[in-house]
Amino acid sequence: MSDEQIALGLRGLTKRFGEMVAVDHLDLDVPRGSFFGLVGPNGAGKTTTLSMATGLLRPDAGTAHVLGADVWTDPIAAKARIGVLPDGLRLFDRLTGRQLVTYAGLLRGMDRALVAERTEELMVALGLTDAGDKLVIDYSAGMTKKITLACALIHAPRLLVLDEPFEAVDPVSARTIRGILEDFAANGGTVVLSSHVMDLVERICTHVAIIASGQVRAIGTVDDVRAGMSLDDRFLDLVGGRTDVEGLAWLRTSSD
């Protein structure tokens, strides 16, 4: 793949927490226009990788490029092109939903009238119009996910990096979000998302990387990585996650 075809390029990305290597010389190329799923067991290093890729966590080694811009040496250019839905982000939750999205747009240096226009469009598209004047602290988990997504979209980024975008989101909202993301990718945008839901990744992603112990175990189009199996089976084969349900015998016996 040539550099122009790569939306997100990670090279030798490494992060240690004390003795533990969370991300271990990780290389990954996300093609432009792809819908790219990042999957892996709990603790595999997905969030740490995405945080380093988007300028939220400084790597110990390695580089991250967003559409050619180095995230760590040219952060202003890189960050202008990215919209991020981070995991467990602390929001200014004493703002209303509408105020929070407006704030995200103004922080990006956008014109106030354009911010107002896009905020209303996003509230409608994400079904948040009625909740727009409610404080974010009073939002449900799914509503919080949607308002954070609105903040990630307001400046019309070229690359969206979403940590578990469908977690806690109801089926109707999931369908809406999926529609917005598919439209975004169909028009030249690139989506990178992490998920534990293999069926979802199999259905909506064009490409996938399976990560375990901070390294890429398989990468390519979903069909290539599946290799004729379901993604779920391939995942379990690669990460060796199958455990037999022996033990916990006490759970099977009733005490009354």
Ligand SMILES: Nc1ncnc2c1ncn2[C@@H]1O[C@H](COP(=O)(O)OP(=O)(O)OP(=O)(O)O)[C@@H](O)[C@H]1O
């Ligand atoms: N700030 C931190 N300090 C210490 N260890 C950390 C920190 N952040 C992550 N880790 C460790 O790094 C490893 C990778 O964590 P990470 O959150 O990237 O995994 P993940 O693939 O996103 O997991 P999950 O699917 O459970 O969200 C884990 O072992 C985790 O305990």
